[in-house]
Amino acid sequence: MSAPAVQTANSAESAFRGSFNARTMSMRINGALFTLPAIVLVALVMVLPLFQAAYYSFTNWNGAHANWTGWTNYLNMLYDPELRRSLINSLCFFASVPFGLVPPFIVAYLLHKNIPGNKLFRALIFAPTALSWVVIGMVGRQFFALKGPLSAVVSLFGIPAPNWLADSNFALIAVIFTYNAAIFGINTVIFLTGLATVDRSTIEAAWLDGANELQVIRYVILPAMRRFVEFVLIVTVINSANGIFAMIYTMTGGGPGSATLTLEFAVWRRAFATGCFGAGAAIGITLMIVTLVAVALIRLLLKNRGEA
């Protein structure tokens, strides 16, 4: 190739590159402009309040006036037995998460096998998902009432039923049970969706290789559904930490005493029932950190398992 020809080719290439770069830049700017409203919105309704809450957690804000108090609100939390109890209760909710995962998975697996009445069961299981947490709390309250169905069943065996929600030995268990029952439907549906994505030929190959049902679930289905399991796990944990205030409020009001008080509920109680908004903000920030740590641990655990 002669020198002028090479020069022509180079200049065409650089012209093309220039045009490509200009288009790429233009697309990037357009992209940024299109996402700008969403970014501004998220910043206004989430990021800004978060920073505000973080600031107020270092003050004695009472709704009207705020003075800087440093770490006082956080240090007070360490010595507050009620908050220690609420932290333990929140951790109990976290610990109960397997109960919100395993039964839905089993039911989803059974439904996926096309048992008779499959579609009806799907509808019945999913229907309660449309209920608000307030309604779920009211149903739970009736279910666990001294004159409610659970007590009636217990009495059939000649055992005097306790007043479940008024007894600090049972109230937390009752509330946790209600929460896991409430998320049963949505988790089942997510698992059903996940099961539909598993490659059928892989399962059949495992059958041919002589794997039994449990082995197929453990070594084929669950690894293939890892993303779904992770999603359900994280959503369930986050919900248990941040999404059930209304249910607890309706069922027990956080009582008796602090028996069903969670960190989420403590934010409300501290801020609004006692007027200590700064202390409430500190509990809120702590709750956020606890939740983020829990989610990070779950992701780490599942990542290690996936790699193993």
Add this chain to the structure above:
Amino acid sequence: MHIWVKSAVLAATMLVAPSLPAFADDIQLTMWGQGDCPPDTCMGAALVDAFNKANPGIKVNLIQQPTDGYFTNLLAQSVIGRGPDIASMWAGGYMDQFKTYMVDLHKYIGDDILDTVNGIDFFSDGYNHKNAVYAAPNTAQWYIGYYNKKVFKDAGIDKVPTTWDELAADSKLLKDKGYIPIVQGAVDGGAAFAPWEDWSYIATALPPGDWGKMLSGQMPYNNPTLVTALTKWNQLFKDGYFNADAYNSPTALQDFIGGKAGMYLGGGSWQAGNLVKAMGDDVGIIVPPYSDTPTKAAVSFAGGGYAVMNYSKNVDAAGKFAAWVLSDEGQKVIAQYDAPTRPGFPNNNPLLNDMATLSGTAGTVNYPMFDNFTQAPVTDALQRNVPQALVGQMSPADVLASMDAAYASLPDDQKKPISFAK
């Protein structure tokens, strides 16, 4: 015009539109009431209707809020300036936290009226209505118990008990006859029963002066007198004289009205209208006999009031409503439902008249409602823990210690001496 210019104009219009004033003829006001308000017994709704008719050009819209958490919700909305124009208010400690959000009503109500209003001092700065007045009281109220005369007669009880011992003896008679002697429960829709009424009468074991000392931190709540009183209260539960689900029964009031129970001791004058309507002459008032000697106590206080919030965009119109409540017209409407706060407007509810007679009887020691003076954290401890003392989930000493701890946690500026002097 470029499309983005059109879009920008449209977007700006959409953003600004909500903040433009409504071009309606009426001034629209929002008023928050508390709890259920059945159409035929709702005093607040009747007041609003009568005011709207008497004041064309102003329209008050009544919105009932749940009693449970009412003040926390009001505070949350007030902090961001989004609360109602007019708010149902309770006096004392409940009101103190809203002082920065309420208007002084002197601008709308003359001293000639204010001087005649019973309980106005409790809604005023420093308990003196010559200072700022924050709410127009709508009723005089009592904490009071009720008993079913028919059930008492059936159990062979011819007079109401006046001491702990008599209460236990009568409860036994009622229980033996198959009645629930004393019914209690979450009657206002909350998750547990509110202990305000019971607690006030339990605390009458101490004289009013000692109430002031406890509220001011000069005397511990955890004292032998109150420990003994709470222990006796718990003993009634242990003996089966309360319903087993007293802590959170959702049907307590229905059980009383339905004749299943002899006494409902955690009530108040605001229930008198409904009870007379449902039970007729069978219902009577009873002072909760939480006393070693025949009780002489009566717990009464200014009832609710209507406060005008200073973040309202129509403060003057809202002030007009507050003034109207205390006018002759407003008092006549109140008298149809409850006990008005100005003299000369009698009502025809025999129970309310009995309560007024009780308070006016020589020898009666009139106490205010205790929880109207407790500081927010103490109120919180009281609300959560006193019901547990009844059902034996917490020892009386622990309950009272939790109230002392709540007081100790107060910032210094809230540890002020409290007295009930007018």
